[in-house]
Amino acid sequence: MSTGTRCGRVVIVGRPNVGKSTLLNRIVGIHLAATTSKPQTTRNRILGIYTEGNDQVLFYDTPGIHAETPRLLNQRLNKTAIASLAGADVVLLMVEAGQWRDEDARVLAYLQAVDVPVMLVVNKVDKIAHKEALLPYLAELGDKFEFAEIIPMSAFRPNDVERLLNVIKCYLPARPFDYDTEEVTDRSMRFIAAEMIREQLMKQLGQELPYSLAVDIEHFKETPGGADIAAVIFVEREGQKRIVIGTKGEMLKQVGTQARQRIATLLQQPVNLKLWVKVKPAWADHPGLLDQFNLDHE
Ligand SMILES: Nc1nc2c(ncn2[C@@H]2O[C@H](COP(=O)(O)OP(=O)(O)OP(=O)(O)O)[C@@H](O)[C@H]2O)c(=O)[nH]1
Ligand SMILES: [Mg+2]
Structure with missing residues (x-):
């Protein structure tokens, strides 16, 4: 199985509510992670395994990183997300098209210490009525960090998800699969x-x-x-x-x-x-x- 196979860990981070869990579910084709219109839905790191041909991608959905409150729960959510970065082969920073909030900047600050490729996934482009408005926005974000790729997309569109997967595959290290081909998660x-x-x-x-x-x-x-x-x-x-x-x-x-x-x-x-x-x-x-x-x- 190891000959010619590629396998890598892709960690999805971003502020709450940008669509990280929606993307994970669309990639594995199963409603594995809770998704709602309310921020701070995800409370754990959740693995979704995508296997196709010689490629296996281990996607880690994480809690949305947010401004800290005195609540221990909030602190644990942020810690879980940040700790998930260790061991990543690729990081996806997800933002919502047209937006850049303090919490996005907060997430980006954690990525300064990351020494693997970071891709900027600009989700929810379907909400942008005038696509030309995206160009200056993408340029502005591109100036904030040395992103390996900048990918505008909608997690709702299968073609966009496919395109993202194809880009990610190019960054996978050559190594044997970590999981059997029929497995979709490590969660019970x-x-x-x-x-x-x-x-x-x-x-x-x-x-x-x-x-x-x-x-x-x-x-x-x-x-x-x-x-x-x-x-x-x-x-x-x-x-x-x-x-x-x-x-x-x-x-x-x-x-x-x-x-x-x-x-x-x-x-x-x-x-x-x-x-x-x-x-x-x-x-x-x-x-x-x-x-x-x-x-x-x-
Ligand atoms: N219009 C639009 N809505 C989207 C898209 N992707 C996700 N959403 C919606 O955005 C909301 C948040 O999605 P989630 O996947 O729960 O977001 P999350 O980043 O996992 O949020 P946390 O777990 O709180 O960090 C939901 O109502 C989704 O249906 C998209 O591409 N377009
Ligand atoms: Mg989530």
């Missing part, structure tokens, strides 16, 4: 199930609540007839618990139905999903609970 279905539940909660709840939520899978069992999953949704206050449950339990029911469908698609079998809501004050500042909720240490 248990982990992905928790992500799918959190994704639905983030999508269906208001602006502030998502950052106070964590999902812990208490029971996960796959049988030939289907999967049995029980999960606890942790919030920080009683009032938040009422919101998550909703009037007559409607909100929780809706979240459960959507998450169950997503998980069933991934597992390719029926899923029985039970959800509970519990209050755990200030869990986002509690090191032990962050560990329990799978928030990495790095």
